[in-house]
Amino acid sequence: MSFTKLKAARQAKQSHSYVTPTSQHSESSASANSSSALPSDAPAPEPERQIAEPAKITVPEDGGPKLYTSLPSYLEIRTSPTSGRGLWTTRGCSAGQILLAAKPHAAALSNDRLGQHCSQCFDAGVKRCTKCQIVFYCDSACQTLDWPLHKHECAALQRIAASGETTLPSDAIRCLGRILWGRRRAGVASIWTREIDGLQSHTTTAASRSESQLHTHLALALVRYLGLSSPAEIAAFGIESGRELAALVSKFTTNTFTVTDPALAPLGAGVAPSIALINHACEPNAVVVVPRASVNGEGDKNAVARAKMEPLMQVVALRDIGAGEEILTAYIDTTLPRAQRRAALRETYHFECECILCGSSGSGSTASLGNDNKIADVEVDPRSAVWCPKQCGGMCPAPTDDTPLSRCAKCRAPLHKTDEVLDAVRVGCEALEKAEALQFTDPDYALRLTTNLLPILSSAGLTPGSHPLLGLARLHSALLIAGLASPQSDFSQSATPAGSPSTLAPAPPPTAADAQASLDAAIRAAAQVVAGLDMVLRYGHPVRGIARAELGRLLAVDESAPSAPDAGASPSSSSSSSTLPSANPAVLRADPPRFPPSGAPRLRLALDMLVHARAELCVGFGAANEGGAVGRAVREDIVRIERELGVWRKALGEGIRDAREEERGRMGRS
Numbered sequence: 001m002s003f004t005k006l007k008a009a010r011q012a013k014q015s016h017s018y019v020t021p022t023s024q025h026s027e028s029s030a031s032a033n034s035s036s037a038l039p040s041d042a043p044a045p046e047p048e049r050q051i052a053e054p055a056k057i058t059v060p061e062d063g064g065p066k067l068y069t070s071l072p073s074y075l076e077i078r079t080s081p082t083s084g085r086g087l088w089t090t091r092g093c094s095a096g097q098i099l100l101a102a103k104p105h106a107a108a109l110s111n112d113r114l115g116q117h118c119s120q121c122f123d124a125g126v127k128r129c130t131k132c133q134i135v136f137y138c139d140s141a142c143q144t145l146d147w148p149l150h151k152h153e154c155a156a157l158q159r160i161a162a163s164g165e166t167t168l169p170s171d172a173i174r175c176l177g178r179i180l181w182g183r184r185r186a187g188v189a190s191i192w193t194r195e196i197d198g199l200q201s202h203t204t205t206a207a208s209r210s211e212s213q214l215h216t217h218l219a220l221a222l223v224r225y226l227g228l229s230s231p232a233e234i235a236a237f238g239i240e241s242g243r244e245l246a247a248l249v250s251k252f253t254t255n256t257f258t259v260t261d262p263a264l265a266p267l268g269a270g271v272a273p274s275i276a277l278i279n280h281a282c283e284p285n286a287v288v289v290v291p292r293a294s295v296n297g298e299g300d301k302n303a304v305a306r307a308k309m310e311p312l313m314q315v316v317a318l319r320d321i322g323a324g325e326e327i328l329t330a331y332i333d334t335t336l337p338r339a340q341r342r343a344a345l346r347e348t349y350h351f352e353c354e355c356i357l358c359g360s361s362g363s364g365s366t367a368s369l370g371n372d373n374k375i376a377d378v379e380v381d382p383r384s385a386v387w388c389p390k391q392c393g394g395m396c397p398a399p400t401d402d403t404p405l406s407r408c409a410k411c412r413a414p415l416h417k418t419d420e421v422l423d424a425v426r427v428g429c430e431a432l433e434k435a436e437a438l439q440f441t442d443p444d445y446a447l448r449l450t451t452n453l454l455p456i457l458s459s460a461g462l463t464p465g466s467h468p469l470l471g472l473a474r475l476h477s478a479l480l481i482a483g484l485a486s487p488q489s490d491f492s493q494s495a496t497p498a499g500s501p502s503t504l505a506p507a508p509p510p511t512a513a514d515a516q517a518s519l520d521a522a523i524r525a526a527a528q529v530v531a532g533l534d535m536v537l538r539y540g541h542p543v544r545g546i547a548r549a550e551l552g553r554l555l556a557v558d559e560s561a562p563s564a565p566d567a568g569a570s571p572s573s574s575s576s577s578s579t580l581p582s583a584n585p586a587v588l589r590a591d592p593p594r595f596p597p598s599g600a601p602r603l604r605l606a607l608d609m610l611v612h613a614r615a616e617l618c619v620g621f622g623a624a625n626e627g628g629a630v631g632r633a634v635r636e637d638i639v640r641i642e643r644e645l646g647v648w649r650k651a652l653g654e655g656i657r658d659a660r661e662e663e664r665g666r667m668g669r670s
């Protein structure tokens with residue numbers, strides 16, 4: 001397996017909204033032609049959560065044409081006093097089932113992807129628009145399909161270039177431009193426009209003056225991008241006033257999804273009104289993904305038609321969902337602790353999250369002190385936890401400035417090193433923020449930060465799922481994998497103190513041993529990420545599946561074929577080495593395994609990892625999608641590794657036979 005392939009699979013953070021960095025609306029929809037029908041015999045588990053008794057909407061409030069026709073019959077729009085409209089299922093659904101699929105009404109690649117991807121279907125772009133020279137397409141069919149919108153965009157981009165402006169408008173502005181040109185084309189009375197107009201806005205409830213200013217600023221930039229010389233000209237788009245335009249911008253910020261590639265790397269922004277009806281929970285029962293259609297061999301007649309539906313957003317059930325339950329997805333990164341999640345939701349979506357994880361009685365809430373200064377008996381949120389100081393295997397809630405006292409929820413041992421944990425979390429958060437900002441412009445420096453901070457957080461006792469340890473580990477792993485692709489950089493030995501600027505002296509080409517050490521370091525980092533994600537995300541979450549696939553592929557990289565028999569390396573007797581090292585120090589102390597192993601046990605571990613990854617991908621990216629493009633690629637990897645393990649078995653068998661014959665010969669001679 002090549003390093004380049006691994007780099008391409010570099011994982012991005014999951015998230016939902018598009019304008020502010022803290023938020024990214026993303027994840028879900030079902031292929032229009034396929035698996036969205038629910039099996040009639042599907043089990044109907046008990047609902048886990050209801051916000052309020054909702055009212056069912058049977059006809060549009062204004063009596064106009066029926067909207068959201070892409071919704072399957074078993075999904076209903078209902079309203080609740082706390083969260084407004086939402087989607088509810090009337091039938092039981094099973095984990096991995098595609099609940100809803102929709103091509104966004106409008107979608108725009110982000111600026112840094114424009115040169116590599118098709119602006120219509122978001123696949124690889126190879127054909128440049130000869131007029132604007134900025135936008136690419138995969139073929140002329142996609143170009144023709146996009147022309148009704150791109151002809152306006154093309155003129156706007158050419159106008160900008162002619163004015164001497166060297167930077168492109170922001171991704172948000174380009175997507176809003178597509179919405180407005182689409183609106184003018186469809187007409188104000190069309191279902192298309194009515195669904196856009198029906199999106200929830202927060203202009204009246206917008207919490208902050210700064211957000212209103214952001215909306216106004218975006219609205220003005222949009223007017224410039226559209227090439228309008230007077231506010232009156234906006235009327236051609238069915239927008240009557242500046243206030244209405246600002247409301248459209250607010251709808252955009254509240255309802256836009258990040259369109260991702262099949263490995264969850266962000267590609268751009270999209271607005272899909274039916275999917276935007278889904279409300280948020282930090283422990284969601286569904287997820288929005290863009291798994292990309294499968295092609296059933298070269299003779300697949302529907303392949304072209306399906307490709308034109310891309311980027312198709314799909315909502316996939318993460319667990320069995322009972323009839324009468326609300327479908328809920330996560331708008332934000334749910335690996336973050338409660339305070340950060342709630343702040344992000346407040347800032348972009350203007351609500352106080354009271355979901356099962358955030359609510360005062362939620363199991364994810366941090367421990368609180370009673371009057372007697374004892375920790376209340378609450379479950380520990382693994383996003384903010386420290387291993388038991390007595391290493392009993394239990395966890396303590398991570399101390400905070402407000403609640404510095406903590407004890408193990410299992411054995412009640414008190415946590416003494418409060419200051420060490422508080423300091424580690426503080427410097428870890430600062431380093432994570434800095435490293436994230438620098439990861440593309442100065443990856444060496446970002447890597448030094450993560451390399452230096454990870455041991456500090458681990459030795460303070462933070463669990464792998466804890467913030468900011470998990471965030472740093474994810475970034476560290478991504479940077480190491482990116483480093484593997486460029487042979488001149490070997491980051492694994494990096495020990496420059498945090499805070500030093502990076503020195504870019506040309507490094508000598510790595511030796512084979514250096515390359516192996518770098519690969520092993522990347523494997524250990526990826527394993528730490530998997531351990532952390534397992535603690536905080538539900539089985540089948542796409543982020544978990546992608547992380548496991550990445551680890552499995554790293555383990556399978558260039559593992560050389562057997563040259564000599566090694567009795568300890570039997571591919572079938574690898575149970576002790578085919579598991580990850582435990583993240584729990586209590587277990588580590590008892591039996592520290594060598595990780596990663598080499599030879600056949602390493603391949604066996606890769607195989608186990610990929611089989612597990614595929615099972616999770618088939619949930620998070622949809623069973624009918626076979627786990628999306630990554631799930632299908634992993635299936636091929638599994639077949640290849642099984643073949644390689646067969647070679648190992650054969651070589652080992654021959655080696656053992658030779659050794660026995662030699663032994664018999666020696667005994668015969670003596």
Ligand SMILES: C[S@@+](CC[C@H](N)C(=O)[O-])C[C@H]1O[C@@H](n2cnc3c(N)ncnc32)[C@H](O)[C@@H]1O
Pocket residue numbers: 082083084085086198199200254255276277278279280281348349350351352353354355
């Ligand atoms: C993408 S829209 C979801 C659909 C929206 N409820 C509607 O009526 O169109 C996001 C907005 O819905 C509301 N919302 C979503 N999830 C919520 C929740 N868990 N609690 C309260 N409000 C929520 C917030 O106002 C948020 O800005």
